[in-house]
Amino acid sequence: MNELGRLEDLPLDYRQALAAQNLVPLWPSLRAVLPPGQPRPATRATHWPYESLRPLLLKAGALTPIEKAERRVLVLANPGHGLEKMQASAAMYLGMQLLLPGEWAPAHRHTPNAVRMIVEGEGAYTTVDGQKCPMRRGDLILTPTGLWHEHGHDGDQPVVWLDVLDLPLVHYLEASYHVEGARQSVEPGQAERRYARGGLVPTPVFERSSTRYPMLRYPWADARAALLQLAEAEPGLEPVQITYVNPETGAHAQNILGFYALMLRPGQALRLPARSPAQVFHLIEGAAEVRVNDQQFALAEADTCCAPGYTAVHLANRSATAPAFVFIADETPLHQKLGVYENRG
Ligand code: 1HN
Numbered sequence: 001m002n003e004l005g006r007l008e009d010l011p012l013d014y015r016q017a018l019a020a021q022n023l024v025p026l027w028p029s030l031r032a033v034l035p036p037g038q039p040r041p042a043t044r045a046t047h048w049p050y051e052s053l054r055p056l057l058l059k060a061g062a063l064t065p066i067e068k069a070e071r072r073v074l075v076l077a078n079p080g081h082g083l084e085k086m087q088a089s090a091a092m093y094l095g096m097q098l099l100l101p102g103e104w105a106p107a108h109r110h111t112p113n114a115v116r117m118i119v120e121g122e123g124a125y126t127t128v129d130g131q132k133c134p135m136r137r138g139d140l141i142l143t144p145t146g147l148w149h150e151h152g153h154d155g156d157q158p159v160v161w162l163d164v165l166d167l168p169l170v171h172y173l174e175a176s177y178h179v180e181g182a183r184q185s186v187e188p189g190q191a192e193r194r195y196a197r198g199g200l201v202p203t204p205v206f207e208r209s210s211t212r213y214p215m216l217r218y219p220w221a222d223a224r225a226a227l228l229q230l231a232e233a234e235p236g237l238e239p240v241q242i243t244y245v246n247p248e249t250g251a252h253a254q255n256i257l258g259f260y261a262l263m264l265r266p267g268q269a270l271r272l273p274a275r276s277p278a279q280v281f282h283l284i285e286g287a288a289e290v291r292v293n294d295q296q297f298a299l300a301e302a303d304t305c306c307a308p309g310y311t312a313v314h315l316a317n318r319s320a321t322a323p324a325f326v327f328i329a330d331e332t333p334l335h336q337k338l339g340v341y342e343n344r345g
Contacts, residue, residue: 123155138220286324
């Protein structure tokens with residue numbers, strides 16, 4: 001490929017004249033913004049073991065009262081982007097949040113979309129758009145853009161969850177902001193029961209209350225049962241995966257990030273194709289191995305790791321007797337909407 005001229009090849013006075021007029025020559029930077037063949041992601045395959053993160057998160061509970069934190073979170077930052085950027089990939093933010101018994105994280109709403117994947121503890125709840133959502137291990141709870149949300153805890157043990165947000169993207173778009181609010185009044189809601197049977201959508205005869213987010217809580221008990229039933233229906237070694245969707249439209253549950261649960265059968269190994277979106281893997285249950293290029297992570301329960309896009313990922317169940325359940329978040333809806341989605345096999 002043709003070597004392009006460098007910035008240093010240009011006379012200093014010319015470079016200064018350009019800068020003085022807010023002008024930049026393209027050719028010295030052209031290969032950096034359009035590398036040959038495939039992107040060079042800053043996102044690095046990174047593993048955050050829960051066992052070593054947990055004591056530091058609990059210590060944050062002792063060091064910083066909730067009133068001084070609003071949200072008590074340790075961010076899972078990708079070193080490839082620089083820790084201060086607080087991003088796991090180009091579009092994904094990850095954080096582990098701690099709420100102690102009796103604490104309350106006040107209501108606000110913001111433009112980035114969030115989801116919570118509950119990691120441990122009983123008795124906490126989040127109220128989203130007036131719907132009180134109990135938080136139990138493995139549940140996925142949506143906090144879509146613009147909806148009021150607050151967290152409370154009536155139990156007696158610490159509760160921890162994984163937050164996944166599209167904050168890096170929305171911030172990059174200069175569209176990220178929040179608004180503080182008053183405590184929400186709770187309205188009764190049974191969304192997860194209304195949509196409990198696939199293919200059957202409740203159809204009010206007289207009036208349809210249209211909401212863009214008909215289901216906010218996806219209980220793990222339902223997702224786990226669905227995976228086990230799928231595995232039984234496909235007795236071979238077909239991979240078993242579900243997508244968290246909007247039950248009214250069948251589209252991804254949120255606009256920007258995609259969410260999935262994958263079951264690895266006992267002893268199963270799987271190669272996920274090289275696709276353009278970056279991915280996050282969080283182990284809900286079992287023991288798994290994740291290999292990305294020359295890096296290999298042994299995931300224990302509640303561990304989280306990420307992989308850049310355009311890279312095949314090898315997953316394996318480390319147990320020969322028990323299934324492993326993996327929660328996956330990725331940038332697929334975003335890439336598809338932008339028309340940059342690729343599957344390179
Ligand atoms: C947020 O609102 C929450 O509501 C958690 O629990 C993490 C990270 C960045 C921006 C907003 C929450 C967040 C956040």
